[in-house]
Amino acid sequence: MQAFFSWLAGLPQLVQIPVVVAAFLAVVGIVVFLTEVAPRPGRAYTWVRLGIAIGVPVLTLAVLGLERQVLWVYLLVALLGAGLFWLDTRSKKGRGRRIQVALFISPALFFLIIGLVWPTIRTVVFAFMDKTGTQFVGLKNFVWVFSSGSSGGLTSLLNTIVWVIVAPVLATVVGLLYALWVDRSRAEKLLKVLIFMPMAISFVGASIIFKFFYDYRQGNQIGLVNQLVLLVGGTPVNWLQNYPVNMFLMIGILIWSQTGFAMVVLSAAIKSVPADLIEAAEIDGASALRRFLHVIIPTIRPTIIVVWVTISIMSLKVYDIVSVTTGGFNNTSVLGYEMVRQFSLFPPQTGHSAALAMLIFILVIPFIAYNAHSLTKGDR
Amino acid sequence: MTLMPVSRSTRRVHHTHRTLSSPWATVGALVIAVVWTVPTLGLFISSIRPASQITTSGWWTFFAHPQTTMDNYSATMDFVSSGITVTQALVNSLTITIPATVLPITLALMVAYALAWIDFRGRHVLFVAIFSLQIVPLQMLLVPLLKLYSGGVVIAGTQIIPGFPANSLGSGFAQVWITHAMSALPLATFMFHNALATIPVDIMEAAQIDGAGHGQIFRRLAMPLVLPTIASYAIFQFLWVWNDLLVATIFTSGRNAPVTKILADLSGVYGQQWYLLTAGTFVAIVVPLIVFFALQRFFVRGLLAGSTKG
Numbered sequence: 100m101q102a103f104f105s106w107l108a109g110l111p112q113l114v115q116i117p118v119v120v121a122a123f124l125a126v127v128g129i130v131v132f133l134t135e136v137a138p139r140p141g142r143a144y145t146w147v148r149l150g151i152a153i154g155v156p157v158l159t160l161a162v163l164g165l166e167r168q169v170l171w172v173y174l175l176v177a178l179l180g181a182g183l184f185w186l187d188t189r190s191k192k193g194r195g196r197r198i199q200v201a202l203f204i205s206p207a208l209f210f211l212i213i214g215l216v217w218p219t220i221r222t223v224v225f226a227f228m229d230k231t232g233t234q235f236v237g238l239k240n241f242v243w244v245f246s247s248g249s250s251g252g253l254t255s256l257l258n259t260i261v262w263v264i265v266a267p268v269l270a271t272v273v274g275l276l277y278a279l280w281v282d283r284s285r286a287e288k289l290l291k292v293l294i295f296m297p298m299a300i301s302f303v304g305a306s307i308i309f310k311f312f313y314d315y316r317q318g319n320q321i322g323l324v325n326q327l328v329l330l331v332g333g334t335p336v337n338w339l340q341n342y343p344v345n346m347f348l349m350i351g352i353l354i355w356s357q358t359g360f361a362m363v364v365l366s367a368a369i370k371s372v373p374a375d376l377i378e379a380a381e382i383d384g385a386s387a388l389r390r391f392l393h394v395i396i397p398t399i400r401p402t403i404i405v406v407w408v409t410i411s412i413m414s415l416k417v418y419d420i421v422s423v424t425t426g427g428f429n430n431t432s433v434l435g436y437e438m439v440r441q442f443s444l445f446p447p448q449t450g451h452s453a454a455l456a457m458l459i460f461i462l463v464i465p466f467i468a469y470n471a472h473s474l475t476k477g478d479r
Numbered sequence: 480m481t482l483m484p485v486s487r488s489t490r491r492v493h494h495t496h497r498t499l500s501s502p503w504a505t506v507g508a509l510v511i512a513v514v515w516t517v518p519t520l521g522l523f524i525s526s527i528r529p530a531s532q533i534t535t536s537g538w539w540t541f542f543a544h545p546q547t548t549m550d551n552y553s554a555t556m557d558f559v560s561s562g563i564t565v566t567q568a569l570v571n572s573l574t575i576t577i578p579a580t581v582l583p584i585t586l587a588l589m590v591a592y593a594l595a596w597i598d599f600r601g602r603h604v605l606f607v608a609i610f611s612l613q614i615v616p617l618q619m620l621l622v623p624l625l626k627l628y629s630g631g632v633v634i635a636g637t638q639i640i641p642g643f644p645a646n647s648l649g650s651g652f653a654q655v656w657i658t659h660a661m662s663a664l665p666l667a668t669f670m671f672h673n674a675l676a677t678i679p680v681d682i683m684e685a686a687q688i689d690g691a692g693h694g695q696i697f698r699r700l701a702m703p704l705v706l707p708t709i710a711s712y713a714i715f716q717f718l719w720v721w722n723d724l725l726v727a728t729i730f731t732s733g734r735n736a737p738v739t740k741i742l743a744d745l746s747g748v749y750g751q752q753w754y755l756l757t758a759g760t761f762v763a764i765v766v767p768l769i770v771f772f773a774l775q776r777f778f779v780r781g782l783l784a785g786s787t788k789g
Contacts, residue, residue: 101643108651112570115652119578127585135694163640172639192598199693203593204605207586207664211612213632214661218623219615225622273511280508293512297519299771300764301722303739307746307760311525311753312518321537321753323521355515360782367783387501416616419724423743438618439728449622456618467614 100164127206134202138195145188151198152184153177219460225453232449240454252455254430255437261343262350262417262433263462267410270354271403274361278369279391291366295359302356302419309352310424313338342430349431352420357413361406368399401473408470415462434459526551526757533753555758560741560748562733565759572737572766575652575727576720579659580713586660587667588709592697594668595675596683606672612665620662621729628654628730654730659720667712674708675701711781714774718767738763 103122107115133151136144156176187197229236244252274294281290297305314322315337325335339345372395380390396403418435425431427440438455441448524538527547556566563571593599594606631642643653678701686696702709727740736744742759749755771778 101641104643104651104653107653112567112574116574116577119656120581123578123582124585127589130589131694131698133694134697135692138692160640169637169639196597197599200593200597200599203597203693203697204590207590207609207668210586210657210661211609211664213627214624214657215612215615215620215665218620218627221623221626222619277508277511280504280511284505284508290508290512294515296768296771297515299718299767300519301724301739301767303722303724303742303746304760304764307742307756308518308522310746310750311522311757316534319536321525321534323517323537323539326537326539355518358515363779363782367779416618418618419739419743422724422728423746426747435618435725439621439725442622452622456616456621459616459618460614463614463616 100162102164130202130206134199137198137202138193140194144195148187148195148198149181149184151202152187153180155202156180222453222456225449226457228450228453230446230448230450236450240450241458243451244454244458252434252437252451255427255432255434255455256458258346258430258432259415259417259434259462261346262353262414263411265347266350266353266357266414267407269350270357270410271361271365271407273354274358274406275365275403277358278362278366279395282366282369291362294362297356298359300356302352302417303423305352305356306420306423309348309355310339313348315339339425340429345425345429346431349420349424350414352424353410353414353417357410361410364406365399365402368402369395372398404473405470408466411466412463415459415466434462522757522760525753526761530554530754533757534751551754551758552762555755555762558745558755558759560744561736563736563741565738565741565762567734568736568738568741569762569766571652571731571735572721572739572763575655575659575731575735575737576717578652578656579663579720580716582656582660583663583667583716584709584713587664588671588702588705589697590664591668591671591675592693592701595672596696596701597693609665610669613669615665617662617725620658621725624654624658625729628657652731652735655726655735658726658730659716659723662726663716663719667716670708670712671705674705678704707777707780710774710777714770714778715781717770721767 107119110118133155137148137151139147156179157173160173160176183197183201188194190196225232226240227235227237229239244256247253277290277294281287284290300308312322313324314320315325315335316322320326320329320335324338328335336344338348376394376398377390380394385393416435417433418439421427421431421433421436422439427436432440434455438452438459441455442452521538524541525533527549528538528541528551529546529548530551532546533551556564558565560568590609594602594609627642629642631638632640643651682700683696686700691699721737722739723737724739724743727737728743731737731740738759742756742763745752745755745759
């Protein structure tokens with residue numbers, strides 16, 4: 100595997116794309132072919148099944164580059180394969196069935212365990228270790244997270260809380276109003292695309308667009324915000340240097356980028372509100388505002404919650420916007436940014452970084468739980 | 480993220496809300512539309528103005544004295560940052576994005592098929608387990624993954640699988656591909672499972688009676704039937720990977736950096752060189768915008784099926 104990737108890295112760049120995709124799809128093709136072969140009847144296919152059950156895991160290890168010395172791992176894997184074969188032959192629902200299941204699920208499972216489960220466990224462990232990751236320090240890292248001052252993590256935690264409170268609400272409200280206002284208007288498509296397009300723009304691009312928008316300089320202003328300030332007779336301000344204004348302006352970038360998402364999803368929900376409901380309200384003499392508050396809002400409530408939760412989670416993890424606009428200076432750091440910064444210090448503060456990551460994780464959970472809860476209620 | 484409770488009613492709505500006929504609604508919508516468009520427009524107009532003008536006069540003066548140039552774009556494409564040109568960074572972005580889209584989709588399709596159509600003990604538990612892995616934020620994974628790629632898998636002090644050799648770290652893309660693929664798996668599996676589960680049982684049973692095995696059904700029947708879902712997800716994954724900065728910051732260095740990372744670097748180091756930043760931002764936006772406009776139908780559909788990266 101290492102040899103393959105080294106060889107690949109040496110190829111011309113644009114050749115690497117088809118080569119790696121083809122190699123990957125070839126492997127997948129072989130696996131799918133094996134699932135086709137496995138359940139076939141006949142003595143010969145029993146041997147084929149045995150070959151698959153033992154051969155595939157052993158070969159995988161060899162390809163991954165297992166050191167030759169650790170033979171016991173090969174033996175272990177071969178034994179596991181043999182066990183699978185034995186279970187498979189005894190399966191009541193037909194031979195080859197368990198082998199098929201194993202072939203279908205194990206590639207993804209391998210990546211999920213190595214790449215998601217195991218790293219998560221390690222980060223949790225790191226959160227209670229010192230910066231080298233070897234010495235247990237108890238809750239010291241979390242004490243650091245909650246300690247104020249320029250070296251502590253409290254600023255980033257408090258800022259993140261502000262982000263999570265402000266951004267989702269504003270993006271959802273603006274998206275909802277806009278969806279309602281442009282609904283069934285003549286230029287609906289165009290008006291929607293204008294708001295929607297920022298979704299395709301990266302946070303990096305959005306941040307640069309707004310850095311230019313907020314720009315401050317001596318002499319002629321080139322940022323529109325300061326030009327408008329001049330127009331109404333004020334003095335231009337260095338927006339990104341003054342806390343907390345800078346934070347709210349950065350939150351504005353996230354709102355700008357996510358309102359389109361809220362608008363599209365909510366617009367679809369508004370369109371699916373049954374027409375008779377609205378007509379009935381109209382006949383009862385309800386004003387447009389009352390129809391909106393008492394008919395439309397309650398009907399699309401589950402969608403509003405999903406949109407709000409999605410943007411909340413995004414606000415919790417924000418990294419790019421802070422990195423590009425202020426680099427975390429002027430008190431603007433947030434959990435997601437501070438986590439990376441602590442790790443890129445010299446020496447890396449692995450413990451602090453892990454504690455911050457864990458905090459993001461813990462803060463995400465209630466949102467997902469609330470979402471799941473409101474969805475299951477909506478199903479009934 | 481999660482499933483979206485949007486019932487697409489087929490009923491034709493005869494009633495008009497008459498919302499835009501209200502003048503306030505019209506004004507409100509137009510104000511929002513203008514506020515949302517002007518910042519991008521300003522940067523775009525600046526990118527086609529002569530470099531000296533960008534930083535000395537506001538872009539709104541362009542309308543009084545229009546003077547356009549493509550020099551900023553040609554200068555930006557050849558500009559060298561962290562040892563590579565912006566053009567090279569765009570190629571890097573493409574090299575990262577395409578495999579990082581194909582890999583997770585393929586792997587997720589396979590496991591989702593097994594979870595939806597092969598009856599085995601524990602499949603419900605497994606599905607819930609994979610589904611709930613969505614809540615793990617990327618931040619939880621970065622540091623351990625970095626250690627994994629350099630150190631490999633070590634069990635009880637024995638090196639089981641070696642890490643990537645140090646010399647390929649500087650130029651290879653393997654770490655970035657694998658990281659994106661792994662972090663996308665839970666959501667992709669969830670979406671594909673939901674799509675596959677809606678295939679009518681009769682069709683699947685008919686195929687089985689005809690003697691097709693799961694491998695064949697997967698290739699010939701299931702995959703083509705959920706193609707629209709695959710397309711929706713592919714667009715999201717493509718845009719997400721192309722626009723990513725976090726994974727790029729941690730797992731690329733110098734020569735293999737994608738355009739987002741180069742732009743972030745430029746913004747930090749050459750924050751006042753607006754001819755670079757304006758043009759650079761737009762060359763980075765072009766590819767996602769093409770994907771976005773060409774496949775908008777699938778994009779909206781994907782949104783409504785509830786796919787925003789968790």
